[in-house]
Amino acid sequence: MDQRAALFGIKNLGDAISRWKSGQNRRPKKKRRKNRQAYSTDPNTVKVIWKRIKLPKIGWVRMYQKLRHKGEITKVTISRTAHRWFVSITVDTGTPNAPRDTRGLPAIGIDVGINSLATLDTGKQYDNPRPLKKYEKKLRREQRKLSKKEYLSNNWFKQKRKVERIHYKIACIRNDAHHKATTEIVDMASVIGIETLKITNMLKNKNLAKALSDSALGGFLALLKSKAEVLGIPIVEAPQFYASSKTCSHCGHKKKELLLSERTYNCRECGSSIDRDVNAAINLKTLAVGQTER
Ligand SMILES: [Zn+2]
Structure with missing residues (x-):
């Protein structure tokens, strides 16, 4: 053995x-x-x-x-x-998963974001877990300590272990929130509409960048997709430049400008006033319904 x-x-x-020799990978590292x-x-x-x-x-x-x-x-x-x-x-396991019977279940649109992890078209919101803030402060403190230790010394390894533990804790809290939300969502949907995250664009905005990587939205959507795939629930991703936030979910009017600070969508055309994230989620739902019917 x-x-x-x-x-x-x-x-x-x-x-x-051999992968290295054929140029497929880099040289294996020790x-x-x-x-x-x-x-x-x-x-x-x-x-x-x-x-x-x-x-x-x-x-x-x-x-x-x-x-x-x-x-x-x-x-x-x-x-x-x-x-x-x-x-x-x-x-x-040798047996493929049978698709779930979703007859009678609604289509659901999801807007992901920084203020709340996910907002559904129904108005339901999933918050980013709060304990993260506390641990992030602690993480910064311990990381500062690590930077002052002699590199690769025993004390450095000891401190690194501390930092790893906090990283692990943060990841656990985040994963837990992501798992709970995604399981709940796939359980109540027949089709799911999501946006395509324009991470590279969003990262250009410095204030957004940190908050974004913190909430790990990409990981959330990936988890949602994999769970939906197992159950055979179609996921419709909006095209890259689809303006889910700027479009009025009631009349379809598209605003030229929508500031991040505007938390409510006020439509000049039809006069409707609706929460910004819910408006985007409804648009994504409408898009998903339209695509699957076609
Ligand atoms: Zn409108």
């Missing part, structure tokens, strides 16, 4: 080298202690029984939870985050 596990690593290195610690192992050498996993060289290790899917194990990756060990197991 152990020998096979070692061969797996050598085979991977061989693959990496793993360093300061980088992310992770490795993949031969799935044939791994055994999983209930909440325990047997890894080559290491032996039986307890897991936090049991494997949720039955089937052939096709990939096993062991990694370390914030001084904790994780194992990621890919399972081929």
